[in-house]
Amino acid sequence: MNITDSQRQAYFLWKHLCQGEKDLQEAHKNGDVEKLMQLTADCTFWRLEWERLVDQIGLLAIFSEEE
Known part of the structure; x- marks a missing residue:
């Protein structure tokens, strides 16, 4: 796998992580233990x-939800 x-x-993982954390808060709010x-x-x-x-690619960019 190359650097690109x-x-x-x-970036793909970061977007999933941002959405997952939003979904996690929603599940917590709704009391959905399984979710x-x-x-x-x-x-x-x-x-x-x-x-x-x-760590592997020495990524210096900061990801944000707005991107």
Whole structure:
């Protein structure tokens, strides 16, 4: 995998993580325990994979929800 692919994957994971955290808050607000557990697992995986990619490619860009 080249750096461009890694950057795309990191961005893809970041977008999933942002949406997952919003969904997590919504599930918490609604008291949906099953969805909370699934989203917590998903967000944890996405965060760890994103951090691994950032370390691997030395990504200096800061991602934001607005992008």
